[in-house]
Amino acid sequence: MPACCRRPIKSSRRSTICAADMSVLLSPLLAIASLASPAPMHKLPNDMLEDAVEAAVTARLSARRSTASVVRIAVMPEQQVPPGSISIDVGEAAGQWPRKWSALPLRVIVDGRVVRRLTARVELHDPQRRLVYGDRSQAGWPADRIVLDEAEIDVVAPSDELVRNQADLIGLRAKRGRRAGEVVWRSDFEPIPDVSARSRVSVSLEHGRIRLSTGAIALEDASIGQQVSVLPDLSERPVLAVVVAKNQVMIDAKPQ
16 A cells, blocks of 8 residues: 555455545546536627627718718627637618617627627717708699708618708609608609699590590599599599590590
């Protein structure tokens, strides 16, 4: 028995093992256990997340030639990640963008492995002088009848959704009514059809060498080549006609 062993340990095989021999036997197991234990976690700096989001959003706004800027970023703080090389992947917002508020998906990557999936709430602002309605308007009004004004207002939207000047509205009419002070959007308007409902049209009828013309009220919208129901003057019954030009329709008098 080695001199280091003062108190022998009996094994199941009735052999005597000293403490020194036991430490030698257990050292590989202890090493394996230390490798299997989880690595210590570290707090992910919130500034790292916010900086990554702001850089990505600013680059995307610049690519869209937007004048909006980031005013606030909200991310769940106190995130714990394992040690290693950290990178942040900032995803795209769902739906139309930019807009006032949006949610961006984030992936926290450590040594090439995704360890956290988060969401960043981003607020943008873009205060500028923009076109607004100067008075109440109604659906169906031609754009040149609508009173527009300018006001300093904070609106974040894709640039092609905003009306820059009244010249952009030539040949359009209001799709819906609006109140004074509301922002003017392109989606508020639609092309004026060749024949508009409730508008006066010129009606012609040809039969051989006979050509008659009169006035009428269109009962629906229609474009050139389409049929439209009109109510001729001095008539109580509407008739079908074909749109042949702007505010002009023709009745087919040929026998069916």
